[in-house]
Structure formats: C-alpha cells, structure tokens
Amino acid sequence: MAAQTSMALKLKQYSDLIIAALIIGVVLLIIIPLPPSLLDFFLILSMTLGMVIMLITMFTTEPLQFSIFPSLLLVTTLFRLSLNISSTRLILGDGAAGKVIEAFGQFVVGGNYIVGAVVFIIITVIQFVVITNGSGRVAEVGARFTLDAMPGKQMSIDADLNSGLITEDEARAKRERLQKEADFFGAMDGASKFVRGDAIAGIVILLINILGGFVIGVVQMDMLITEALMKFTILTIGDGLVSQIPALLISTAAGILVTRASSDGSFGSDLSKQFLNFPKVLLLAGVILGVIGLIPAMPNLLILSMAGVLLYSSRTLMQERKKKEIADQQAEVAQSQKQQKREPENVFSYFQVDPLEIEIGYNLISLTDESQGGDLLQRLAAVRRQCASEMGILVRPIRIRDNMQLSYNAYVIKIRGVEVANGDLMPGHHLAMDPMGQDLKFNGIPTTEPTFNLPAWWVTGQDREFVELNGFTVVDCSTVLVTHLTEIIRQYAHELLGRQEVKELVDVVKEKQPAVVEELVPDMLSLGEIQKVLQNLLKERVPIRDLVTILEALADGARINKDPDYLTDNVRQSLSRSICQRYTGEQGKLSVVTLHPKLEQNIQEAIQQTQFGAYPVLEPQLVRKLLQKLNTVIEDVTMRGANPVLLCSPRVRLPFRRLIERHLPNLGVLSLNEIPANLEVEAIGTVSID
Structure with a gap:
C-alpha cells in the first residue's frame, strides 16, 4: 500500500512531463505503424476518454470546473485523427485493422454494407450539423455576452470593494474568475471548430478508405469486385464508427458544458428536479x-x-x-407558536448612507474599466491619498455606481445621499480650456468646465494637438471628474469629518505620542468637541494634517475656555505659519485688505452670542452695502495680480467670516494674532461704507 502511495505521489509530481510525453506520443502515432492489437487498445482508450469527458460535464455545476476542456478537446481530436491514420494504413495495407474495427463493422452493417454506410453518414451528419453547429453557436454567443458584461461586472466588484463589502483579496479573486470565464468561453468558441473539422475529416477518410480499398482489393489482392467492396466497406464503416462515437460523445459534452448555467447540482439532479x-x-x-x-x-x-x-x-x-x-404549513405553525414574541424587522441596513459617492451614466462606465483604458478607480485612490497629505482628512472609500436614470454622459456627486454637484463628460474626447482668452477657431463642442464654470470645448484628434500648441489646457475625462471631486471634497471636508474619523485620527497620534492624547481626551475635551474645532478649521480650508500641534493647542486652551470658537482661534494661532503660507505671494509678502476702524468697531459692537456661535447682527441694508463694497475692493485688488486676504482684529475675525462665507466662500479672513512676526505684510486696500 505504501509503495502504491509513493508511486502515485511520484506520478503526480512529474505529471506535467508525463502529459507532455503523451502528447508527443500522440503525434508519433501518425508516423509509426501500429500492430492491430495495440490499435485495438488505443481505440478502446479513445472511447473510454470520450465517455469519461461527457460524464464529467454532466456532473459539473459550472463551466469553470472543467476549464481545461478546450485544450483537452484539441488533444483528443488529434488523438482520434492519429488513430484514423493508423487504421487507414492497416486497412489499405493489410486488409485488416484489428478486432475492434471489424466487430463494429460487422455489428452495424449486419450483412448489408449499404445500410451500414447510411447509418454512419447519419451519425456523422447528426454530429456535424446538429450538435457541433449548435454548441459552436452557443459558445460564440456566450463569449460575446461574457465580454460585453465584463465592464458592468468589474464595476460591481469595484463598487463592493469601495464600500467595504469585500476585501482586496476577494476583489482580486473575483476579477481573476471573471477573466477566466471570459477566456474559457472565448476558447470554447474556437475549440468548436476542431470538432467540425474532425467530422469533415471523418467523411473524407471514409470515402478514401472505401475507394482506395476497392482499388487495392481488385488490383493488388485479386479480389472480386463484390468481395472487395464488402470487405473494405465493413472495415471502413467500423473504423469510422470507432472514431465518430468518441467524437460524438465529446461534442455532446461540449454542448452540455457551454449550455449549462451555474447551479448547485449536477445535470442529472437538475434535470430530474426541474422536469x-x-x-x-x-x-x-x-x-x-x-x-x-x-x-x-x-x-x-x-x-x-x-x-x-x-x-x-x-x-x-x-x-x-x-x-x-401540509408539512410546511405545520412547520410554520410550530415555528410561530414557538416564537411567541415576533422580533422586529431588521431595517438597520436602510440607515447606512455612503459619506461620498459618484453616480455615472451608461457611457461613463468605460472610465472604470481597466481593459478599455479606464483609470478612474486608480485616480480615486490617488484623490484619497492627496486629501490625506494636503488637508489631513480621512476620506472613506468612494462608491461608484451606475445610474440608468441619468443621461448617458452625466455624473452626480453625492454627500451622504444628497446631490452636491453634477456634470457631463464625453468619453473619447478631451476638455480644452483657454486660460489666455484667445479668439481661436477650431472644431470643438462648446461646454462649461464643471468645477469652476469656465468656458471650454470638447475636442478630439488633430484639434487636440492644435489647441495644445496654441496654449490651451487639455485634460481627459477622468481628470475632469477627479478635479471636480477634489474641489467638492475641499469644499465639504467639514461634513465628511465625523466622530469616527476623528477617533481614528486621534488614535494614530496616540500610537506615537500618547501623552498628548491622554492629557486631552477624555478629561478635558470629548471627541465631539474636538470634532467641532476641526470642522471649523476645515470649513475655512485650514489643513488639519499637523494634528499634534492642534491637540496641544486644544489642551492649552481648554484649561481656560472650552468654547469651540475660542478653541478654534487658539488653534489657528498655533498654525499661523501654515495658514499664512497659503496666501503668501512669490515675493514672500502677505497682501491684505483691512476694515476701516469705524466699520470694525460697528461690527464688534453688533456681535451677539447665538447657539451657533458668535454672529454680528447688522441691519440688512448695511450688510448688503458692506458686501458690495468688499466685493468691489477684492475684485480691484485681484485684477492687479494679488491674492488678498482680509485682516481684522481677533474678536471680529470669526463672526465676520460667518457673515461673508455664503457670498465670498474663498476669501481668507485672518486676525492680527495669526500673522507671524517675521512675515512682511502689505496693505493694498481698505473696506469702508462711508
């Protein structure tokens, strides 16, 4: 027993070499003459292989369980053709081809070789016209449908990965399985041609053997015409049957394999259950x-x-x-009696809302398909890394889903299930924008750049090269969408920062600098209070990447006052260098616009404490006039090439920011305490309503 196990392990270890040697041996059968006894063995082996292959296909539950079938089909076809050549050599050379061929010929012919020929032709026609053509067509359609469905399936896998339903390894395994399925049906489409060629070769060999045997029997073996016709017809029909029966089994197996959908049972169990x-x-x-x-x-x-x-x-x-x-009803009654108190319906899944998601139209699915050159998924991963490095926020995996209700080229960006932005893309085109305002004529489709609402054009081919040479900025569709998404994340970063994200960020700091966190949380501030301060910073686009400095400033300020506005200003003073660096020009100067002292005094006197923080309560006409004047000054300064910020006193800064944030969301508002001592400040404008 141990010797047999050792032999089986050795054979399994060298199985690849053994299989390669057997295939070479099949090719050698075409050249080397076989004795009748050895030919009988190989013919029985061919029939056995055909029977085993067909039975395997009947017990598989999905096609990929027998994915080697296309290659096996080629090898078995070559094996049968080699045996056909060997048997033809024996039939025409010796007038005999072993017991198997003779037995099949005598059994089918039954004393009438015309009936035998008709039976053989019918079997061949059934295989060639019915089974082979049908299975070939099913394989062709299956390959086409599988390839057409790949983008949608890949997008579904990526969506599950982005939403966290599956891991990276599971996603990789699903992609590999999807690729194998496409390769299998494509290979089956080509392998069906082998069976058709085998059937044609069988008919040709039949005619050659009968005609050649008749001539050899009459001319060389001095047989009577009827004797030669009878003898060689019997041998030829037996040879054809021995070859075509395995071919019929394997072609039937091919048809069963490509026509079966995935199921939980074998062909026999499914047939009996459904029939x-x-x-x-x-x-x-x-x-x-x-x-x-x-x-x-x-x-x-x-x-x-x-x-x-x-x-x-x-x-x-x-x-x-x-x-x-009756049994099901009794079981249901027993279950209901056993469960006296009905458990509430599980509706918790309906409360799960994705923090950030993108819905795309049908034509934009190609942007997510790597096989079609789509790189949107890799770009989204880069966006998350960019947000972490620039703003210091943790962006959850971004879900992408197709929405057939959208127009074909449209996309929608949602935050917590609510649409915040949308746009249109044209796959196969590039978006061209003119930063210099040239009056250039070219073949482009006018549109509006979705992120900053700038005039733009969709261009292709030679027009793209032409506008690039003329100084236009040209980007692809994925870049347009990613740029829009990045700007949306910057704009709504404070909404994406929840308590769970704050806890994970604090835990990262705690791993390397536990003293900072242990002093602050939870004795001095809760996660919710830290979250409010971080949200205030992100609302004004202040990066929170330096979380250690932020937490230390919170620990220092919380001893005096736990008001979120006070803590926010205290943190901003600690981050003064990084805040001012965003607004400093090439010459290292900070260009500022100031408020007239009288105006600033009026605003300070109008500040009232509300449940949402300090806010200046001014007359509507005064607010309208103030905003108009401020907007005029900012536009005038911007036209001179400066990037201005508004400078005011610490007490006025945050309330005034809340007053203007709806109308001038991108205007930076700094206090005097947030200006480093070594930074040069240049006052280039003053806002006054007198």
Whole structure:
C-alpha cells in the first residue's frame, strides 16, 4: 500500500512531463505503424476518454470546473485523427485493422454494407450539423455576452470593494474568475471548430478508405469486385464508427458544458428536479395520449400504457406536493407558536448612507474599466491619498455606481445621499480650456468646465494637438471628474469629518505620542468637541494634517475656555505659519485688505452670542452695502495680480467670516494674532461704507 502511495505521489509530481510525453506520443502515432492489437487498445482508450469527458460535464455545476476542456478537446481530436491514420494504413495495407474495427463493422452493417454506410453518414451528419453547429453557436454567443458584461461586472466588484463589502483579496479573486470565464468561453468558441473539422475529416477518410480499398482489393489482392467492396466497406464503416462515437460523445459534452448555467447540482439532479416539477403537464400529456390510444388504427396497447404511466406519475407527484405543503404549513405553525414574541424587522441596513459617492451614466462606465483604458478607480485612490497629505482628512472609500436614470454622459456627486454637484463628460474626447482668452477657431463642442464654470470645448484628434500648441489646457475625462471631486471634497471636508474619523485620527497620534492624547481626551475635551474645532478649521480650508500641534493647542486652551470658537482661534494661532503660507505671494509678502476702524468697531459692537456661535447682527441694508463694497475692493485688488486676504482684529475675525462665507466662500479672513512676526505684510486696500 505504501509503495502504491509513493508511486502515485511520484506520478503526480512529474505529471506535467508525463502529459507532455503523451502528447508527443500522440503525434508519433501518425508516423509509426501500429500492430492491430495495440490499435485495438488505443481505440478502446479513445472511447473510454470520450465517455469519461461527457460524464464529467454532466456532473459539473459550472463551466469553470472543467476549464481545461478546450485544450483537452484539441488533444483528443488529434488523438482520434492519429488513430484514423493508423487504421487507414492497416486497412489499405493489410486488409485488416484489428478486432475492434471489424466487430463494429460487422455489428452495424449486419450483412448489408449499404445500410451500414447510411447509418454512419447519419451519425456523422447528426454530429456535424446538429450538435457541433449548435454548441459552436452557443459558445460564440456566450463569449460575446461574457465580454460585453465584463465592464458592468468589474464595476460591481469595484463598487463592493469601495464600500467595504469585500476585501482586496476577494476583489482580486473575483476579477481573476471573471477573466477566466471570459477566456474559457472565448476558447470554447474556437475549440468548436476542431470538432467540425474532425467530422469533415471523418467523411473524407471514409470515402478514401472505401475507394482506395476497392482499388487495392481488385488490383493488388485479386479480389472480386463484390468481395472487395464488402470487405473494405465493413472495415471502413467500423473504423469510422470507432472514431465518430468518441467524437460524438465529446461534442455532446461540449454542448452540455457551454449550455449549462451555474447551479448547485449536477445535470442529472437538475434535470430530474426541474422536469418533474410540473405534474399538471404530465397529466395533460397522459390525457392526450389516452385519447390518441383510443383510435383503432393506432398501437392501442402501447400508447395507452404510456398514457397510464404519465397519469400515475402525475398523481404521485401531486400527492407528494400536497404532503409537502401540509408539512410546511405545520412547520410554520410550530415555528410561530414557538416564537411567541415576533422580533422586529431588521431595517438597520436602510440607515447606512455612503459619506461620498459618484453616480455615472451608461457611457461613463468605460472610465472604470481597466481593459478599455479606464483609470478612474486608480485616480480615486490617488484623490484619497492627496486629501490625506494636503488637508489631513480621512476620506472613506468612494462608491461608484451606475445610474440608468441619468443621461448617458452625466455624473452626480453625492454627500451622504444628497446631490452636491453634477456634470457631463464625453468619453473619447478631451476638455480644452483657454486660460489666455484667445479668439481661436477650431472644431470643438462648446461646454462649461464643471468645477469652476469656465468656458471650454470638447475636442478630439488633430484639434487636440492644435489647441495644445496654441496654449490651451487639455485634460481627459477622468481628470475632469477627479478635479471636480477634489474641489467638492475641499469644499465639504467639514461634513465628511465625523466622530469616527476623528477617533481614528486621534488614535494614530496616540500610537506615537500618547501623552498628548491622554492629557486631552477624555478629561478635558470629548471627541465631539474636538470634532467641532476641526470642522471649523476645515470649513475655512485650514489643513488639519499637523494634528499634534492642534491637540496641544486644544489642551492649552481648554484649561481656560472650552468654547469651540475660542478653541478654534487658539488653534489657528498655533498654525499661523501654515495658514499664512497659503496666501503668501512669490515675493514672500502677505497682501491684505483691512476694515476701516469705524466699520470694525460697528461690527464688534453688533456681535451677539447665538447657539451657533458668535454672529454680528447688522441691519440688512448695511450688510448688503458692506458686501458690495468688499466685493468691489477684492475684485480691484485681484485684477492687479494679488491674492488678498482680509485682516481684522481677533474678536471680529470669526463672526465676520460667518457673515461673508455664503457670498465670498474663498476669501481668507485672518486676525492680527495669526500673522507671524517675521512675515512682511502689505496693505493694498481698505473696506469702508462711508
């Protein structure tokens, strides 16, 4: 027993070499003459292989369980053709081809070689016209549908990965399985041509053997015409049957394999389960046969017997179904009695809302398909890294889903299920923007750049090269969408920062600098209070990447006052260098616009404390006039090439920012305490309403 196990392990270890040697041996069969006894063995082996292959396909539950079938089909076809050549050599050379071929010829012909030839031709036609053509067409359609469905399936896998339903390894395994499925159906489409060629070769070999054998028998072996025709016809038909029966089995196996959908059971279990699932059909068929069996000219006994079998089967199946229904009802009643208190319906899944998601139209699916050159998924991963490095926020995986209700080229960006931005893209085109305002004529489709609402054009081919040479900025569709998404994240970063994200960021700091966190949380401030301060910073686009400095400033300020506005200003003073660096020009100067002292005094006196923080309560006309004047000053300064910020006193800064943030969201508002001592400040404008 141990010796047999050792031998099996050695054979398994060198299986690749053994298989390669066997395939080379199959090719050598074409050249090397075989004795009749060895040919008999190989013919029986061919029939056995055909039978085993067909049975394997009947017990598979999905095509990929037998993914080697296309290559195996080629090898078995080559094996049968090699045996055909060897048997032809024996038939024409010796007038005999072993016991297997002779036995098949005698059994089928039955003393009438014309009947045998007709039977062989019918078998060949069935294989060639019916099974081979049908399975080839099914394989072709399956390959086409599989390839067409790949983008949608890949997008579904990526969406599950982005939403966290599956891991990276599971996503990679699903992608590999999807690729293998496409490769399998594509290979089956080509492999079906082997079976068709095999059937054609069988017919040609049949004609050659009969005609060649007839000539050799009459001319070389001095046989009578009828004797030669009888002998070589029997041998040729036997040879053809021995070859075509395995071919018929394998082509049937190919048809079964490509026509089967994935299921939980084998072909036999599925057939019996589904075929006997309609007892009323059997009842109707039995009644029809019973009526036909009453016709005098019909074989009454046979037809009535078949009708009786159908009626009995229908009655038995109906009784079993009724018993099953009664048993199910009893089990349901018992379950309801056992469960006295009905548990509430699980509706928690409906409360899960994605923090950030993108819905795309049908034409934009190609942007997510790597096989079509789409790189949107990699770009989204880069966006998350960019947000972490620039703003210091943790952006959850961004879900992408297709929405057939959108127009084909549209996309929608949602935050917590609510649309915040949208746009249109044109796959296959590039977006061209003119930063210099040239009056250039070219073949482009006018549009509006979705992020900053700038005039732009969709261009392709030579127009793209032309506008690039003329100084236009040209970007692809993925870049347009990613740029829009990045700007949306910057704008709504404070909404994406929840308590869970704050906890994870604080835990990262705690790993390397535990003293900072242990002093602050939870004794001095809760996660919710820290979250409010961080949200205030992000609302004014202040990066929170230096979380250690932020937490230390919070620990220092919380000893005096825990008001979020006070803590926010205290943190901003600690981050003064990084805040001012965003607004400093190339010459290292900070260009500022100031408020007139009288105006600033009026604003300070109007500040009132509300539940949402300090806010200046001014007359509507005064606010309107103030905003108009401020907007005029900012536009004038911007036209001179400066990037201004508004400078005011610490007490006025945050309330005034809240006053203007709806109308001038991108204007930076700094206090005097946030200006580093070594930074040069240049006052280039003053806002006054007098």
